[in-house]
Amino acid sequence: MNHHFPLPQGGELILHRYPRHAQHGLQAWDAADEYIMNELATQEWSREAPLLIVNDGCGALTLALHQHSPYVMTDSRVAELALNANALDNGLEPTWQLLDSLAPWPEQPGLVLLKLPKTNAMLEYQLAALSRVAGPQTRLIAGAKAKDIHGSTLKLFEQYLGPTHTSLAWKKARLIFCAPDPAKAPAPLPPLLAWPLEGTGFTIYNHANLFSRASLDIGARFLLEHLPADRPGRMIDLGCGNGVLGLMALARNPQAQVSFVDESHMAVASARMNLERNLPAAEPRARFMVNNCLEGMAPDSADLVLCNPPFHQQQAITDHIAWQMFVDAKRVLRRGGELLLVANRHLDYHQKLKRLFGNQRVVASNRKFVILRAIKTP
Ligand SMILES: C[S@@+](CC[C@H](N)C(=O)[O-])C[C@H]1O[C@@H](n2cnc3c(N)ncnc32)[C@H](O)[C@@H]1O
Known part of the structure; x- marks a missing residue:
């Protein structure tokens, strides 16, 4: 190299x-x-x-x-x-x-x-x-x-x-x-893309650099079907994008707090806007952080990490970010805490989770995706 x-x-x-x-x-x-x-x-x-x-x-x-x-x-x-x-x-x-x-x-x-x-x-x-x-x-x-x-x-x-x-x-x-033409009128900034979140009264707003900005990602849709409800505790939406997972986690878990984390400034700004515009009453239960995975976050401090991992970063297609996310999730989870993720069936994330957590379970699967759960054991 x-x-x-x-x-x-x-x-x-x-x-x-x-x-x-x-x-x-x-x-x-x-x-x-x-x-x-x-x-x-x-x-x-x-x-x-x-x-x-x-x-x-x-x-x-x-x-x-x-x-x-x-x-x-x-x-x-x-x-x-x-x-x-x-x-x-x-x-x-x-x-x-x-x-x-x-x-x-x-x-x-x-x-x-x-x-x-x-x-x-x-x-x-x-x-x-x-x-x-x-x-x-x-x-x-x-x-x-x-x-x-x-x-x-x-x-x-x-x-x-x-x-x-x-x-x-x-x-x-x-x-x-x-060479910009001084005679040309300045262009207006392109508007945010907004779409209704199916099955809810929410509207999801997306800045320009957002993953799946024109519609709900189909992996995210599948994970939404399997979000826990009525649980207390500290949750993390890791790689939050527009924050759709964390937003619904807050809506379904009125006692929970959610930290929205993404490495993209526009993603975190979108997630913040989506909470402010759709569920303002939950704002005191939310934190927003632009971060590389969960760098610097305290160990043993979270009960649940939700994740729809990326498979590229900075133009390169790779699964090392997913791996880093799993490693960080394990560190930040308390004992007994859980990582819940959605992944394409063809990726070998079962094995990665097994290697790291010593356990993993398939919560659900369809033709394209699996929902996997790993628990941080004592
Ligand atoms: C597959 S998208 C999921 C977005 C959203 N959670 C959803 O389900 O629609 C993955 C997200 O991970 C973010 N990401 C990529 N690398 C990251 C890193 N090193 N740390 C934190 N987030 C990262 C991307 O910006 C992107 O928003």
């Missing part, structure tokens, strides 16, 4: 993914990061106006450009933690200002470097936000794998900002260059 990110001016950074013990054969930067840095070495750009770096995965761009005191905007807590850890490893003091994905964008940036987000919904949100602060001197360079840049992607840049062209492919990456 290569940990040496080459800098065009000479030298290199040592970069790891976060957490450091879980590299899983994945590099902490991609060819688009290198391409952006090589491109900048040949370009003039305004150093007086703010430099803004958006969606930097593990800090490659931020650390390579730290001397310009960039604004760094990300939706991902894991990306923030990776940046901090890599800064420390390279002996770099933070010169950058972190902004979460819902924060106001800096006015009139000179240069914006954008790693293409996973979904067009998030891209549209970010291009619309940029259209509202761009000045006449603003230039945008976006980078991604060439296979992820489609004609429709480029149309979005033109629609929201202005004239756009692309580079040649290099190491299977491509750059997008865009």
